[in-house]
Amino acid sequence: MPGPSYEFAHCxxxxxxxxxxxAEHDDLRAEVESLWEFHEKRLRTGTPTDRLMDRVAFSEHAPVRLVRCSDCGLIYRNPVERTHELDEIYAREGPSPGALRALHETQLPALRAQAKALRSVMGRGGSVLEVGSYVGAFLAAARERGLSAEGVDINAGVNCFTRSMGFAVHDGELDSIERGRSFDAVAIWNTFDQLADPRRAVNAAAKVLRPNGVFVVRVPNGAFYGRLRPLLASSHPLQRAAAREMLAQNNLLTFPYRWGFTERSLRALLGESGFEVVQVRGDVLVPIADEWTRPWARAEEMGAKALMRFIARRSSTHAPWIEVYARRRLVRLES
Ligand SMILES: [Zn+2]
Incomplete structure (x- = not known):
């Protein structure tokens, strides 16, 4: 496969x-090595290579250079892979039905928390469309909360699996939802940070949302990465280790995302498309330990995440991941 081609980017x-x-390319390559080392130490001897790869494979196209917008703090790749390269990465063939079912079960607990939070912001029942519904874990959690949930996903193969679980899923992107459909909420829990054109997705969400409808996106917190990254080169070994731990446990080391949104940049982006941010919820990444993780590493992750979650819930600026809830403003009629 030929390597990706690049173009210059802007905020x-x-x-x-x-x-x-x-971060320059050398810094990011050092992060990739650091990430391998981090996971190798924590996995049992004899762990299949693909299980190690799962943890670092998303970094196969590590950024060439990361920059931070002087105005809104958005972190982005500059230069960036051309759009079709990213589409190729995300439309690739997925795992077996057995593996998808296991993923569905694994993801369910975290998405139950997200469904609960969304239901609380919505204030009442209604319909929700999830963009990037993947194995349907959120659709299941939303249904448990009494919401009527549908998904849309570009991965037609995985969509077949999700339909087999009894959910309505559309093939394609948000703007391929047929005209005339409308929802009380649109959720993007997983893919907003990878989209070639997030603004287009926000506008497409506004189109299918009823007035006062809720739009939620969950993204890696660019501000958190931006604050911790310099500490990876700290002269204090403990500070270096702590920064690596906090970034690695949250899939932020090597920054395998296209956009590092901050609360400020999301408020601006959403505001321009007619949304008003009503809540920002700080969180940590779901557990990454599995049957190959050494017992001490599992305990370490649980401890680190409990502490980080405690802080994140109180201050979203110190959260590795953020969920931003916004309402579509009511259209005022001219008198
Ligand atoms: Zn900006």
């Missing part, structure tokens, strides 16, 4: 290029 929120470099 998609402020549409200019005024930015500071926060």
């Amino acid at each position: 998609i929120v402020c549409s200019h290029t005024d930015a500071e470099v926060i």
Whole structure:
């Protein structure tokens, strides 16, 4: 497979290029090595290579350079892989039905918490469309909360599996939802940070949302990565280790995302499309330990995440992941 081709990028929120470099290619390559080392130490001897690969494979196209927008703080790749390259990465063939069912079960507990939070912001029942519904874990959790849930996903193969679980899923992207459909909520829990054009998705969400409908996105917190990244090169070994731990446990080391949104950049982006942010919820990544994880590493992860979650719930700026809930503003009629 030929390597990706690149083009120069700009801030998609402020549409200019005024930015500071926060990681050069060598820094990011060092992060990839550090990530391998981190996981190798924590996995049992004899762990199949593909299970190790799962933890680092998403970094196969590590960013060339990461920059931070001087205005809104958005972290982005500059240069960036051309769009069709990313589409190829995400439309690739998925795992077996057995593995998908296991993923569904594994993801369910975390998505129950998200369904509960969304239901609480909505204030009443109604319909929700999940963009990037994948194995249907959120659809199941939303249904348990009394919501009527549908999904849309570009991965037609996985969609067949999710339909076999009894859920309505559309093939394609958000703007392929047929005209005339409308929902009380649109959720993007997983893919917003990878989209080539997040603004298009926000506008498409506004189109299918009823007035006052809720839009929620869950993203890696660019501000958290931006704050911890410099500590990876700290002269204090403990500080270095702690920064690596917090980034690695949250899939932030090597920054395998296209966009590192901050609360500020999301408020700006959503505001321009007619949304008002009503709640920001700080969180940590779901557990990454599995049957191959050494017992001490499992305990370490649980401890680290409990502490990080405690802090994240109280201060979303110190959260590795953030969920931003916004309402579509009511259209005022001219008198
Ligand atoms: Zn910006």
